[in-house]
Amino acid sequence: MQATRDFSHYVKDAGPGLQHIDLAVEGVSCAGCMSKIERGLSAIPDVTLARVNLTDRRVALEWKQGTLDPARFIDRLAELGYKAYPFETASAEAAEAEQSRFLLRCLGVAAFATMNVMMLSIPVWSGNGSDMIPEQRDFFHWLSALIALPAAAYAGQPFFRSAFRALRTGNVNMDVPISIGVILALAMSVAETVNHAEHTYFDAAIMLLTFLLVGRYLDQSMRRRTRAVAGNLAALKAETATKFIGADEISQVPVAAILPGDVVLLRPGERCAVDGTVIEGRSEIDQSLITGETLYVTAGQGTAVYAGSLNISGTLRVRVSAASEGTLLAEITRLLDNALQARSRYVRLADRASRLYAPVVHATALLTILGWVLMGASWHDAIVTGVAVLIITCPCALGLAIPTVQTVASGAMFRAGVLLNSGDAIERLAEVDCVIFDKTGTLTLPDLEVVNAAGIPADVFGLAGQLALASHHPVAAAVAQAAGAKSPLVGAVEVPGQGVHATLGETEIRLGRPSFCGAEQLANDSAHLDPEASLVAFSLGEAKYVFSVRQGLRPDARAAISALQKRNIRVEILSGDREPAVQAAARALGISEWRAGVTPADKIARIEELKHRGYRVMMVGDGLNDAPSLAAAHVSMSPISAAHLSQATADLVFLGKPLAPVVAAIDYARKALLLMRQNLWLAIGYNFLAVPIAITGVVTPLIAAAAMSGSSVLVMLNALRARRVANGGV
Amino acid sequence: MEVMVILVPLALGLGLVGLLGFLWSLKSGQYDDLEGAAWRAIADDEPAPETPPD
Numbered sequence: 066m067q068a069t070r071d072f073s074h075y076v077k078d079a080g081p082g083l084q085h086i087d088l089a090v091e092g093v094s095c096a097g098c099m100s101k102i103e104r105g106l107s108a109i110p111d112v113t114l115a116r117v118n119l120t121d122r123r124v125a126l127e128w129k130q131g132t133l134d135p136a137r138f139i140d141r142l143a144e145l146g147y148k149a150y151p152f153e154t155a156s157a158e159a160a161e162a163e164q165s166r167f168l169l170r171c172l173g174v175a176a177f178a179t180m181n182v183m184m185l186s187i188p189v190w191s192g193n194g195s196d197m198i199p200e201q202r203d204f205f206h207w208l209s210a211l212i213a214l215p216a217a218a219y220a221g222q223p224f225f226r227s228a229f230r231a232l233r234t235g236n237v238n239m240d241v242p243i244s245i246g247v248i249l250a251l252a253m254s255v256a257e258t259v260n261h262a263e264h265t266y267f268d269a270a271i272m273l274l275t276f277l278l279v280g281r282y283l284d285q286s287m288r289r290r291t292r293a294v295a296g297n298l299a300a301l302k303a304e305t306a307t308k309f310i311g312a313d314e315i316s317q318v319p320v321a322a323i324l325p326g327d328v329v330l331l332r333p334g335e336r337c338a339v340d341g342t343v344i345e346g347r348s349e350i351d352q353s354l355i356t357g358e359t360l361y362v363t364a365g366q367g368t369a370v371y372a373g374s375l376n377i378s379g380t381l382r383v384r385v386s387a388a389s390e391g392t393l394l395a396e397i398t399r400l401l402d403n404a405l406q407a408r409s410r411y412v413r414l415a416d417r418a419s420r421l422y423a424p425v426v427h428a429t430a431l432l433t434i435l436g437w438v439l440m441g442a443s444w445h446d447a448i449v450t451g452v453a454v455l456i457i458t459c460p461c462a463l464g465l466a467i468p469t470v471q472t473v474a475s476g477a478m479f480r481a482g483v484l485l486n487s488g489d490a491i492e493r494l495a496e497v498d499c500v501i502f503d504k505t506g507t508l509t510l511p512d513l514e515v516v517n518a519a520g521i522p523a524d525v526f527g528l529a530g531q532l533a534l535a536s537h538h539p540v541a542a543a544v545a546q547a548a549g550a551k552s553p554l555v556g557a558v559e560v561p562g563q564g565v566h567a568t569l570g571e572t573e574i575r576l577g578r579p580s581f582c583g584a585e586q587l588a589n590d591s592a593h594l595d596p597e598a599s600l601v602a603f604s605l606g607e608a609k610y611v612f613s614v615r616q617g618l619r620p621d622a623r624a625a626i627s628a629l630q631k632r633n634i635r636v637e638i639l640s641g642d643r644e645p646a647v648q649a650a651a652r653a654l655g656i657s658e659w660r661a662g663v664t665p666a667d668k669i670a671r672i673e674e675l676k677h678r679g680y681r682v683m684m685v686g687d688g689l690n691d692a693p694s695l696a697a698a699h700v701s702m703s704p705i706s707a708a709h710l711s712q713a714t715a716d717l718v719f720l721g722k723p724l725a726p727v728v729a730a731i732d733y734a735r736k737a738l739l740l741m742r743q744n745l746w747l748a749i750g751y752n753f754l755a756v757p758i759a760i761t762g763v764v765t766p767l768i769a770a771a772a773m774s775g776s777s778v779l780v781m782l783n784a785l786r787a788r789r790v791a792n793g794g795v
Numbered sequence: 796m797e798v799m800v801i802l803v804p805l806a807l808g809l810g811l812v813g814l815l816g817f818l819w820s821l822k823s824g825q826y827d828d829l830e831g832a833a834w835r836a837i838a839d840d841e842p843a844p845e846t847p848p849d
Contacts, residue, residue, distance in 0.1 A: 096834030119831030169821055177814040181807060208803065 070305075072135040074322040075151035079127050083113060086135050088124045089152040089300035090142065093117060098147070105145045106138060121293045123152060152300040153321060158292045165285045171220040172282055175275040178216030179268070182209045183770075186268040190767045199261060206258040206265050213267040217251055220274050223281060239419040239464055242426055246459035247273060253452045264449075269456050269769045276777045277464045284468035284488070287475045291484050295718065298705060304338045307331075309382075323385055331381040334537035337374045341383040342367060348379030351539070354708055355689040357505045357641025359616065373689065373708045377539060378562050400665055400693035413489045414738075415467045418745055422463065430454045433760050450762040456769055457759040458752050462776040466744035469784035474737035477788050481729040482720045483702075490716035493700040495738035496681045497731060500629055501672065501698070503686030504640035504650050509616040510722060511687075511706045513543035516598060517591075517613045525610060528569075529603045532557055532576045535565045540599050540614045541576065564601075572606040584609040618653060625724035626654045632731070635680065639663050639671055641690050668694035685727060687711055702727060732790040740787050744780045751776040 072086070079085035093099065099117045102124060106115035114127035126138055135151065142149040185205045192202065221244070228240035247270050254265035304320040307330040315330055320338045323329065328344070331337055337350075349361040354373035361377055364370060370383055430451045437447035475485050485491070502508050518526065530548020533541040535557035541564075557567040564577010575581060579588035582602035591600055591611045598613035619625075629636050638659035640647045647661035660671065668684075672694055675682050684691065684698035687707035695701035695714045703715035712718055719726035755772050758764055825832070 096838055099831060099834060100838055117831060118828040119834065120828045166821060166826075169826065170818060173814060173817045173821070177810055177817075181810045184806060208807075212807070 070136045070317045071322075072139075072151050072319065074319050075153055076135060078130075082130045083127050084130050085125070085127045086138070087152045087154070088126065088138065088142070088149045089297040090117075090122055090124055091148040091297075091301050093119065093122050093147065101145060102142065102147065105141060109133070109137065109141060120290075122297055124149070148301065150300045151319065152296065154296070158289075158296050161285070161289045161292050165282070165289050168223060168278060168282045168285055171223060172275070172278040174216050175220035175271060175278055178212050178220070178271045179275045181212050182268045182271055185209050185212075186766065186770075190765070202263070203258065203261055206254075206267075209265065209267040210255055210258055213271045214251060214255075217247060217271055217274060220271075220278060221247055224274075224277065237420055237423050238416055239422075242419065242423045243273070243277060243459060243464065245427070246270075246455045249452050250456045250459075253449065257449070262449075264766050266452075266456055266766055266769065269459075269766060269773065272770060272773060273456075273459050273461050276461050276773070280465040280468040283472040287472045287485075288488060290479075291475070291486070294479075295484055295486075298720075306338045307335075325385050327385045329383050329385060331370075331376045331383055332537065333376055333378055333380065334539050334542060335376050337370050337376065337383065338372055339383070339385045340369075340371050341385040342369055344382050344384050346379050346381040348381050349377040351375040351377055353505045353616075353642075354511070354687070357503060357688050357690055359505055359642055359646060371689065375539060400669060414492050414741060414745075418463065426455065426458045429458070429756065429760075436760075437762070446762070450760070453762070453764045453769070454756060454759040457755045457764055457772060459773075461773050462748035462751060462780045463745065465777055465780050466748055466784075467741050469781050470737050470740045470744060470787050473784050473787040474733050474740075477790075478717075478730055478733050481733065482723075482726040483730045483733075484718045484720070485716070486713075486718060487716050490700055491734045491737050492741070493681075493716070494683065494731060494734035497634065497683040497700060497734075499635040499637070499675055499680040500683045500685060500727070501637045501639050501668075501675075501694075502656075503684075503688060503691050504638055504647055505616065505642055506687040506706060507685055507691075507704060508622050508638070508650055508654065508724070509618055511616070511704075513539060513599070513614050514617040515544055515547040515612050515614055516595070516617065517611075518547055521610055521612070525603070525605060525608075528574065528605065529576055529610070529612070532565055532567055532574055532603075535559055535567070536576070540601050541565070543614050544576070544601060544612055573604075574606075575604045576601065578602065579611065582609060584611060587611050618650065619722060619724045621723045621725050623654055625728050626656060628725075628728045629731075630655075632728075634731070637671075639668050639694070641688065665690045665693050669697045672697050683731075702730070729790075733787070736790050737787045740783060744783055747780055747783065748776060751779075 075086055077085045090102070093102065096119075099119055102117050103115050106112055106124070106126060109128075111129045111132040112126065113129065114125065116125050117123070118125070124142075139149050139151075185208055189197065189202055189205050224240045224243050224247070227238065228244040231238040231241060250266045250270040254267050254270070257265050305317050306320055306323055307315050308318050308323060309328045309330065310316050323339055329339060329341070331348075333348070343364050343366055345366065347363070347365045350364045350368075350370060351359075352362050352371070352374050353359050354375075355371045362368075364381065369386075370381075433454050434447045434451035437450055438444060442450075471488065471491055474491055478485065526548050527550065530545045530550030531552060531554050533545035533548070534550050534553035536542075536559050554567045554569070557565050559565045560577070560581070564575060564581040566573060566575040566577075568574070579585050579600060579602040582604040584602035584604060587609050588600050588602055588611050591598075591613055595613050595615070598615040601612045601614060603610045603612065626636055636656050636658070638647060638651050638656055640659070640661055641663055642661060644661040647659050651657070651659040660667075663671070668691070672682050672684065676699070681699045684695050684701045685703070686695055686701070687704050689708040689710055691703075692708070692710045692714045695703065695711055700717070701715045702717040702719060703712045705712070705718055705720045707715070707718075717730060719730070751772065755764075758768070820826070
């Protein structure tokens, strides 16, 4: 049964007689790669378009319909040295891209209007002191209104909409004072223009929108970039399943093209990509990604298997079920829903600030109006002064204070290997004083490794590795990889469920279960030393060896844990695995608080308990069983190898083998929160200086414009400091 | 001051041309790949050297 690769799911029509596919490509880093890929793909006949997007690391391809198989492009890219996989734009990412284009259009319109209104305002400011005649001034004011009103109506949409949404649900966000300020400033300016008055504020209103749109766009493009990277990583995992398309005919199809009711084939060494029930075959499966339990489970007819399970020994046929049919998944989904509801109660720093800010500002403006009326000023003059207070306090710097820091900090985290899933994660991460780790797949690496490699002669190890290449068993694969074996032995035979053997000259060599190699005695001794490891025996004639294979700790786990402890952060392990395994890991890492054999509900209970004691808990985990506790914690993080559900639930995702990004993320977040607070104080301090001037009624449009741009630039410059932390992350 | 009759529409017109140019460039996807565009400007037409990516 030879499987064919079928990528037709990803192919789209691109006009008459043309087909289109998007590929995510790994390892594109420079202009050289870009032209190499484009040349290499264009050289294939009938390809009409091959264009690399270096920002998103993707290739767009078009070719004449029916002439080429998309698998050929992937093979060609593999020849050129790049791993590629078809990519389907997630709807969330498409929406982000559309939103970011809309913000850029708004920014373009607002910037154009600001420049032109300024060009008209400066002569008025300088002319008021010299020889400008009132008719000329009125003419310039009318022109400004002509430019500023339609521009503000268009470019203000993001703020007006969001303010309207908030007001309708009875909330106040930062966009409410912004919208009120802009609309009042424009309305008053129109009234003043009609009355031939000296001052209008068209320039201030439109400039305010421009600065705020810069902040909004930065915020948006940060989120878009994260989504693009996450989308690529998901595509490059290249999750496929072997689907039966006939009684005995199979085809390799992407997971997205598998429907409930389909039957898939699961061979030894393959990771299951779907949820389903076994209908034929017997095997052992490794469910550690789902339950955290590292002992293998026996699977037979009727056993439920979940996406992420690793098939160890036999071949299975699995009928795909719709999600959450199994009891475990249903339980996890229920816990997850509860936990997610609890989390949405967190209020962002920006919203907290605006809840305080809006009433204070509006009350001040009102008091100013009333005060001037009581002092005997006309209603007209009092209202003009009141609006001037609103304009000068309009939260220009406040609106930039947080997005600019978030953008800079998320860029720095990105370089340190951490992706942000949610925008307010930085604030929550900065408050963390307790980190709970899952063990399997989080503190340890998901791959198996040979732990006693140093005790075995190199030539024996090499030979065992070559023999191991003949087996699909994951433990054998780990031996082969550790030995760096490349060429398999000729004539090696696999005995299912036992091991592989071959003859080398006169001697017979065997690799497999200790009983298969006659090495029970040796294996018992090793099992005594390390009860957690899987043992694989190797016999070379009469000589016997035993390899201990297990999931190793992440290379820098010890250093990362002690770095956390040095920052006075409490560290705990909560694992679904058995006690000896958890105890060994905790001892190796110097963690005194650990719990083993914990269920998803128990994990949540422990997190709640710590919350009640006043801790801000970060959960770091990867398994499906961790998903509810990831949602329940104050903030959460997953490795990139995590189960889908966990990765989607986590606030942050870290890449690569080391654990150092966890520490770096906390450092960057703490620095960022500090700078956000500083920026808010800068903005408030500016108001303390400017508001008394506005209340006394001596603010001219020139002062308003200078104050606004001055404070905005100051806040932006301060935000740039979020790029560095004191000790480089660790 | 009659010169303003020419200068003001001229200034606004030039500004509008700039705005339309920006909107056109946005629509034609010129902001979709800022990093790549920077490198394309200096790429030669000769075959790229066959060095592995760094």
